[in-house]
Amino acid sequence: MTKSGREIMEILEAYDLTRCAHSAAQLAGTDRKTVARYVALREAGADPAARERRSRSIDAFLGKAEELVDRSNGKIRADVVHRRLTAMGYDGSERTTRRAVAELKAAWRGGHRRTYRPWVPEPGMWLQWDWGEGPRIAGRRTQLFCCWLAWSRFRVVLPSWDQGLGSLTGCLDRALRVIGGAPAYLLTDNAKTVTVEHVAGIPVRHPDMVALGRHYGCTVQTCRPFDPESKGGTEATVKIAKWDLVPAEANLREQYATFAGLEAACAEFSDRVNGRVHRESAAVPVQRLAAERSHLHRLPADPYVLALGEERLVNDDQTIRFGSVRYSTPPGHVGDRVWCRVHGSELVIVARVGAGLTEIARHALSTPGNPRIADEHYPGHPGGNGPRQPRPRPRTAAEVAFLDLGEGAARWLTEAAAAGTQRVRLKMARAVELAAVVGAANVDQALGLAAIWSRFADEDLPAIVDHLAAAGQAGQGVTADEAHSAQPGTSSWAALGSAQVTA
Numbered sequence: 001m002t003k004s005g006r007e008i009m010e011i012l013e014a015y016d017l018t019r020c021a022h023s024a025a026q027l028a029g030t031d032r033k034t035v036a037r038y039v040a041l042r043e044a045g046a047d048p049a050a051r052e053r054r055s056r057s058i059d060a061f062l063g064k065a066e067e068l069v070d071r072s073n074g075k076i077r078a079d080v081v082h083r084r085l086t087a088m089g090y091d092g093s094e095r096t097t098r099r100a101v102a103e104l105k106a107a108w109r110g111g112h113r114r115t116y117r118p119w120v121p122e123p124g125m126w127l128q129w130d131w132g133e134g135p136r137i138a139g140r141r142t143q144l145f146c147c148w149l150a151w152s153r154f155r156v157v158l159p160s161w162d163q164g165l166g167s168l169t170g171c172l173d174r175a176l177r178v179i180g181g182a183p184a185y186l187l188t189d190n191a192k193t194v195t196v197e198h199v200a201g202i203p204v205r206h207p208d209m210v211a212l213g214r215h216y217g218c219t220v221q222t223c224r225p226f227d228p229e230s231k232g233g234t235e236a237t238v239k240i241a242k243w244d245l246v247p248a249e250a251n252l253r254e255q256y257a258t259f260a261g262l263e264a265a266c267a268e269f270s271d272r273v274n275g276r277v278h279r280e281s282a283a284v285p286v287q288r289l290a291a292e293r294s295h296l297h298r299l300p301a302d303p304y305v306l307a308l309g310e311e312r313l314v315n316d317d318q319t320i321r322f323g324s325v326r327y328s329t330p331p332g333h334v335g336d337r338v339w340c341r342v343h344g345s346e347l348v349i350v351a352r353v354g355a356g357l358t359e360i361a362r363h364a365l366s367t368p369g370n371p372r373i374a375d376e377h378y379p380g381h382p383g384g385n386g387p388r389q390p391r392p393r394p395r396t397a398a399e400v401a402f403l404d405l406g407e408g409a410a411r412w413l414t415e416a417a418a419a420g421t422q423r424v425r426l427k428m429a430r431a432v433e434l435a436a437v438v439g440a441a442n443v444d445q446a447l448g449l450a451a452i453w454s455r456f457a458d459e460d461l462p463a464i465v466d467h468l469a470a471a472g473q474a475g476q477g478v479t480a481d482e483a484h485s486a487q488p489g490t491s492s493w494a495a496l497g498s499a500q501v502t503a
Contacts, residue, residue, distance in 0.1 A: 069105055126183060158175060183295075330376075
């Protein structure tokens with residue numbers, strides 16, 4: 001029976017003490033031959049604790065089993081090997097075959113293991129990024145853009161609705177501006193937004209990504225498949241971000257009600273991981289970023305055009321179309337080209353103003369058939385879908401004289417015309433004559449009050465002027481309705497009924 005490691009050490013220790021196999025056997029409680037065997041193994045340089053390999057029924061067939069493992073590149077199943085060996089006359093158990101195949105596979109992998117050189121990043125050289133599945137907001141999927149600087153381990157996590165080229169460009173621009181500079185290389189996976197195809201194993205870059213790199217002064221690179229050094233960093237960043245930001249039982253995080261809430265959570269996560277000591281570098285990433293910024297080159301003032309979104313032409317009605325929905329723009333951009341991008345639940349419209357790019361409008365996203373028209377974009381046009389009141393445009397000297405009285409005169413003319421007032425020109429002339437006597441300001445105020453309370457009779461204007469002169473200010477107006485009627489009512493009949501009931 002094979003001794004345990006502790007028992008073997010006790011046997012050897014007893015022999016070193018007594019220098020006699022017989023005496024050591026008595027001290028260790030074992031046989032003299034056992035002591036001699038372990039001492040001989042130690043003297044020969046062998047491992048006394050190693051077990052002797054016993055002969056097995058499969059030993060005669062190990063050559064064939066090794067051939068099968070090598071031909072399959074270490075992937076053949078043990079049951080397949082067992083059937084092959086059984087057909088050749090092997091009568092052992094399948095359990096023995098499985099153990100032998102496992103040993104042969106381990107030996108094969110040991111001789112064919114791929115080795116690689118550790119990747120030692122330099123400051124200001126590499127920025128890596130990748131995408132991860134984010135939480136759902138109101139049933140809609142989101143994506144997490146995760147990037148990090150390889151040397152300082154500074155991470156930036158940004159949410160997005162999709163992984164499209166426009167969203168990718170926008171996230172890259174925001175991440176670079178958070179970092180405060182651009183590195184020499186941008187490294188990512190071989191997605192279709194970066195690599196169009198592979199020719200003879202060589203990745204063909206997307207032309208827009210090449211233009212983006214030229215704009216920021218970077219070179220876009222893609223990692224080699226199954227390369228743990230260049231790809232492992234971003235995948236670890238994505239995994240950690242998903243663990244913390246995606247609601248699950250492990251983090252007890254609540255579901256996000258809005259996209260803005262997810263943005264705030266991503267910002268809080270980035271600040272937290274960048275403010276604590278990184279396990280690999282044993283330093284705080286935000287502190288190492290301050291040192292790495294001196295190795296980054298300066299960013300251009302304007303972002304790459306794809307980061308601004310999709311290009312649109314402003315129509316004659318000051319609107320652009322995005323997603324089959326019309327959105328209004330401020331005055332002064334008709335015929336210009338603007339850029340539209342979706343940010344959370346809003347549409348951001350950016351235009352070139354002077355020498356730079358400026359956000360000119362922001363609308364809540366809408367659906368086809370429900371345009372977003374802002375009243376402040378049309379200062380000369382009243383909002384709403386109601387009827388448009390005509391604006392007074394005097395053509396005769398009498399009309400000019402009347403409208404020169406003020407805003408009250410224009411309001412009176414508009415309301416009187418809508419009410420079908422008779423002899424409007426005659427009443428306008430009398431108002432001008434009255435203004436020459438009592439003053440234009442008094443008559444204009446009276447005309448405004450007459451328009452509000454629909455007082456367009458011949459004597460209404462002089463009466464209002466007299467009231468203003470006596471009272472000094474306008475009182476509460478009264479509208480002729482059932483509450484202020486001269487028609488006798490039925491209140492006396494109601495009282496009579498009450499008296500009969502009482503009686």
